Each structure stands twice: as C-alpha cells, then as structure tokens.
C-alpha cells in the first residue's frame with residue numbers, strides 16, 4: 001500500500017522503487033476492496049520511471065541499434081535451427097554480466113558464433 005500511496009501523490013520514482021520486489025502475482029488486486037490493480041500500477045510506474053526518469057543506457061541503445069540494423073539475424077536464425085539439446089548446451093556455456101561491474105566485457109566476444117562454428121554438423 002505504500003507504493004499505492006506514492007502513486008496517489010504522483011510520485012512515480014517512489015512507486016517504482018517501492019514496488020521493485022512485486023512479482024506481479026495479482027493477489028492484492030484480487031482482494032482489493034477499491035478494485036485497484038496494484039501490480040499494473042506498479043508496472044506502469046516502473047516503465048515510466050525507466051523510460052523518463054533513469055539515465056539512458058549507452059550499451060542498451062547500442063544493442064537496440066544493432067538489432068534494428070540486423071546484426072544478429074544470422075546467428076539468431078542459426079540458433080533457431082538447433083535442436084533443443086544442442087541449444088541447451090550452448091545456452092549453458094553463456095557468460096552472465098555481473099550486476100555491479102560497469103567495466104565488464106565478455107571473455108568470449110564471439111559467443112555463440114564460435115560454438116556454432118566448432119561443430120556445425122551437430123547443430124541440427
């Protein structure tokens with residue numbers, strides 16, 4: 001209810017921050033006597049805050065531009081042609097970017113293309 005109170009004050013940032021751990025289960029909405037859909041309010045606030053309140057991410061903008069320019073169409077097509085077992089094997093080898101490291105770069109900048117090239121006959 002704290003984030004609903006913030007929403008009623010128009011404090012989008014507080015709604016976004018206080019609702020961060022809401023998992024969108026909707027239980028509160030199902031039981032709300034005022035028929036509020038709290039989780040939808042939280043989601044809207046997070047989207048507004050993420051779009052207009054937070055600084056933009058240069059990495060995200062770069063990645064979106066690359067996607068729009070078709071940089072990943074070939075590799076995505078190759079991945080979509082894999083059988084599930086091979087796809088799971090490649091997925092398990094991915095690196096995950098640490099949340100608190102702003103200078104992180106992947107150890108294998110050629111992932112997953114390198115794996116796709118290694119044994120193309122086993123991709124099908």
Ligand code: SF4
Nearest residue numbers: 022023025026028039
């Ligand atoms: S939808 Fe409501 S009940 Fe479910 S986690 Fe979010 S705030 Fe809690």
